[in-house]
Amino acid sequence: MKSLAELKELRNKVQKEMKKRDQGTRAEIIVGMGTCGIAAGARDILKAVLAEVEKRDLDVRVTQTGCIGMCEKEPLIDVKLPGKERITYGNLSEADVQKIITEHVVNGNIVSDLVIARHKSE
Amino acid sequence: MKDSIYRSHVLICTGTGCVSSGAKTLKESLEEELAANDLSGEIKIVETGCHGFCEKGPIMIVYPEGVFYCEVQAEDVEEIVEEHLLKGRTVERLLFKEPMTEEQIPSYQDIDFYKKQQRIALANCGKIDPEDINEYIALGGYEAAGKVLTEMEPQEVVDTIKDSGLRGRGGGGFPTGLKWQFAKNSESDKKYVICNADEGDPGAFMDRSILEGDPHRIIEGMLVGAYAIGADEGYVYVRAEYPLAIKRLEKAIEDAEEYGLLGEDIFSSGFDFKLHIKKGAGAFVCGEETALMNSIEGKRGMPTPRPPYPAVRGLWGKPTNINNVETYANIPYIINEGAENFSAIGTEGSSGTKVFALTGKINNTGLVEVPMGTTLREVIFEIGGGLGNGKKFKAVQTGGPSGGCLPEDYLDLPIDYDSLLDAGTMMGSGGMVVMDEDSCMVDVARFFLNFTQSESCGKCTPCREGTKRMLEILNRITDGEGKDGDIELLLELGEHIKSTSLCGLGQSAPNPVLSTIRYFRDEYEAHIHDSDCPAGVCTELASAYVIDEEACIGCGKCAKVCPVDAISGEIKNPFTIDPEVCIACGACEPECPVDAISQG
Numbered sequence: 001m002k003s004l005a006e007l008k009e010l011r012n013k014v015q016k017e018m019k020k021r022d023q024g025t026r027a028e029i030i031v032g033m034g035t036c037g038i039a040a041g042a043r044d045i046l047k048a049v050l051a052e053v054e055k056r057d058l059d060v061r062v063t064q065t066g067c068i069g070m071c072e073k074e075p076l077i078d079v080k081l082p083g084k085e086r087i088t089y090g091n092l093s094e095a096d097v098q099k100i101i102t103e104h105v106v107n108g109n110i111v112s113d114l115v116i117a118r119h120k121s122e
Numbered sequence: 123m124k125d126s127i128y129r130s131h132v133l134i135c136t137g138t139g140c141v142s143s144g145a146k147t148l149k150e151s152l153e154e155e156l157a158a159n160d161l162s163g164e165i166k167i168v169e170t171g172c173h174g175f176c177e178k179g180p181i182m183i184v185y186p187e188g189v190f191y192c193e194v195q196a197e198d199v200e201e202i203v204e205e206h207l208l209k210g211r212t213v214e215r216l217l218f219k220e221p222m223t224e225e226q227i228p229s230y231q232d233i234d235f236y237k238k239q240q241r242i243a244l245a246n247c248g249k250i251d252p253e254d255i256n257e258y259i260a261l262g263g264y265e266a267a268g269k270v271l272t273e274m275e276p277q278e279v280v281d282t283i284k285d286s287g288l289r290g291r292g293g294g295g296f297p298t299g300l301k302w303q304f305a306k307n308s309e310s311d312k313k314y315v316i317c318n319a320d321e322g323d324p325g326a327f328m329d330r331s332i333l334e335g336d337p338h339r340i341i342e343g344m345l346v347g348a349y350a351i352g353a354d355e356g357y358v359y360v361r362a363e364y365p366l367a368i369k370r371l372e373k374a375i376e377d378a379e380e381y382g383l384l385g386e387d388i389f390s391s392g393f394d395f396k397l398h399i400k401k402g403a404g405a406f407v408c409g410e411e412t413a414l415m416n417s418i419e420g421k422r423g424m425p426t427p428r429p430p431y432p433a434v435r436g437l438w439g440k441p442t443n444i445n446n447v448e449t450y451a452n453i454p455y456i457i458n459e460g461a462e463n464f465s466a467i468g469t470e471g472s473s474g475t476k477v478f479a480l481t482g483k484i485n486n487t488g489l490v491e492v493p494m495g496t497t498l499r500e501v502i503f504e505i506g507g508g509l510g511n512g513k514k515f516k517a518v519q520t521g522g523p524s525g526g527c528l529p530e531d532y533l534d535l536p537i538d539y540d541s542l543l544d545a546g547t548m549m550g551s552g553g554m555v556v557m558d559e560d561s562c563m564v565d566v567a568r569f570f571l572n573f574t575q576s577e578s579c580g581k582c583t584p585c586r587e588g589t590k591r592m593l594e595i596l597n598r599i600t601d602g603e604g605k606d607g608d609i610e611l612l613l614e615l616g617e618h619i620k621s622t623s624l625c626g627l628g629q630s631a632p633n634p635v636l637s638t639i640r641y642f643r644d645e646y647e648a649h650i651h652d653s654d655c656p657a658g659v660c661t662e663l664a665s666a667y668v669i670d671e672e673a674c675i676g677c678g679k680c681a682k683v684c685p686v687d688a689i690s691g692e693i694k695n696p697f698t699i700d701p702e703v704c705i706a707c708g709a710c711e712p713e714c715p716v717d718a719i720s721q722g
């Protein structure tokens with residue numbers, strides 16, 4: 001280590017991964033992973049979400065949820081921006097995932113034609 | 123970096139406690155299960171150090187949700203992967219249950235055991251992979267060292283530590299800044315810093331946990347200390363019974379060397395520092411600083427008289443600063459957050475926090491770190507979850523084998539160095555043993571004195587012979603052969619040993635006896651004058667059981683369980699217990715179908 005600046009640079013680089021253990025509020029993408037969700041391709045949706053988040057280097061938390069009783073609309077994901085209502089999108093393809101992330105997660109605009117439910121912020 | 127596509131981190135504690143309850147097999151089966159479900163690339167397994175809750179181990183925390191699972195076994199892995207990691211559903215049966223309310227608590231921060239704690243020395247323990255230097259750096263590690271080496275004069279560092287009010291966590295409570303000042307003031311071409319990780323108190327494991335869970339913090343603390351006093355070489359003295367702590371520290375030193383955080387010209391500041399590990403043989407007295415230095419030099423681990431103090435003539439005759447593990451663990455925080463923010467925590471005379479090893483008859487045993495000035499009641503009842511089995515609190519012993527016992531009246535005492543000393547006990551390195559109504563205080567005193575007595579190095583007569591005499595008297599009392607004047611004799615011997623012994627071992631060995639006489643004198647008197655052990659522990663004294671002839675139906679069940687054949691009789695006639703033979707074990711009492719047996 002040659003200087004404090006070098007240390008801080010390294011810190012910035014290694015910090016990103018540690019954020020997964022940070023409990024602070026941030027955007028959250030929740031993938032429906034019930035049994036029928038998985039059958040409908042939720043695993044691929046989850047992978048698409050992760051790839052997109054990685055590609056854009058976004059600070060979001062990706063979690064899963066079990067059956068929410070809307071099996072016929074699978075695969076589905078929820079997007080929850082801090083302080084905003086939670087939006088459920090359904091009948092998704094991998095291309096939809098990219099769109100939702102670009103429009104909603106990054107720019108904050110809800111992709112209305114894919115929305116199947118809205119929940120008031122908890 | 124492929125790393126960052128992990129959507130979840132599963133932290134498995136692989137500290138000594140959790141390894142002994144199965145953490146290694148747990149980790150292996152999780153690896154297999156993840157691979158089988160094609161999740162290895164999405165979910166990262168991280169091994170961490172101790173969370174202080176070893177009793178409930180193995181501990182697993184799943185992020186990003188931060189769900190806290192305890193007592194997780196390899197058999198549970200399939201369900202965790204299927205339910206939680208795939209479907210996002212918490213596995214409720216593995217959550218922690220509050221002992222008082224039976225309530226299930228999903229998240230770490232909400233468990234009473236953690237909620238009331240304030241973690242500085244233990245801040246990273248259980249949070250990071252101790253074998254990955256990058257994780258320590260990600261949380262700001264080595265920035266304190268960087269700042270000190272490149273932006274501060276040594277005297278400024280000493281002043282900061284002085285202003286923080288930090289006192290030594292190894293037992294004595296000596297102000298750390300002042301100690302550094304003495305070592306800095308000593309002129310010499312060579313100086314040393316030492317970290318005392320001997321941790322000889324039975325039951326204590328705070329230093330081990332810090333070394334296992336966050337070894338870089340100790341390296342960083344020592345680096346700052348070395349720069350402040352002008353040392354270029356250091357030793358960590360760890361007991362050989364701590365193989366995992368040694369392994370992780372070795373790895374940490376290697377990695378720090380590789381990053382140029384140890385070695386030559388660190389941060390291009392011209393400052394060099396080399397760090398070694400010295401394994402100790404594990405005698406209690408070797409934790410005493412002069413004995414410890416003798417041991418590093420390859421001599422017998424015996425104390426030598428001070429002065430000269432180590433700051434003047436220490437290791438190999440050179441000025442040396444020696445501090446405890448936990449003391450060094452506080453240094454990075456003080457540098458980063460400032461002396462004022464540190465001294466704002468705690469009480470006026472004792473700033474900061476203290477780590478305690480909470481054990482005994484209590485629901486949540488484990489390591490807890492609380493601000494100084496927290497009361498015993500808060501630690502025992504709020505964090506510790508109260509006593510088990512609905513028993514009544516009787517006493518708490520602090521300060522390790524040479525500390526003292528405090529009764530119920532002292533539960534609201536705010537814990538700090540001075541308040542404990544005034545009450546006749548001490549902080550020590552942070553042992554805290556809770557006792558309930560079933561403990562006999564004379565027996566407790568005898569137990570601790572037996573430990574210190576056998577650990578006396580034998581160099582000075584009062585410690586060697588005096589503690590032996592005291593132990594003989596205690597043995598006599600618990601055997602029912604106490605005499606008038608025994609209590610006075612114990613007090614006299616105790617005071618004498620305290621004032622004439624060379625080192626802290628002898629100077630504090632009588633404490634358990636003196637403090638129990640001070641607060642539980644009636645128990646000593648009952649043993650001596652009434653041949654009675656009120657807690658029913660000293661079996662030589664406990665009174666025999668008797669059978670109520672009127673009630674007995676002569677079934678003979680009691681006679682079958684009596685281990686010493688004290689019960690005799692003919693079936694269908696009343697049985698009798700021979701009081702001379704009965705050892706009052708109580709085994710017969712629950713056997714009787716008509717409750718005819720009671721203690722006489």
Ligand SMILES: Cc1cc2nc3c(=O)[nH]c(=O)nc-3n(C[C@H](O)[C@H](O)[C@H](O)COP(=O)(O)O)c2cc1C
Pocket residue numbers: 289290291292293294295296298318319320321322323406407408409410411412444445446447449551625626627
């Ligand atoms: C018998 C005896 C045993 C000791 N054992 C330890 C020990 O295990 N760890 C420790 O840090 N200090 C121990 N000490 C205290 C050390 O002598 C020394 O005061 C301490 O390491 C200084 O560090 P500190 O100022 O950071 O507390 C012991 C002292 C005595 C008298």
Ligand code: SF4
Pocket residue numbers: 407425577578579580581582583585586623624625626627628629
């Ligand atoms: S007080 Fe006891 S342990 Fe300490 S030097 Fe004397 S004999 Fe040894």
Ligand code: SF4
Pocket residue numbers: 669673674675676677678679680681696697713714715716717718719
């Ligand atoms: S068990 Fe009770 S009733 Fe039976 S012989 Fe013993 S004292 Fe009598």
Ligand code: FES
Pocket residue numbers: 032033034035036037066067068069070071072074
């Ligand atoms: S399993 Fe997905 S909504 Fe039912």
Ligand code: FES
Pocket residue numbers: 135136137138139140141171172173174175176177179180181
């Ligand atoms: S070793 Fe796992 S909690 Fe202590």
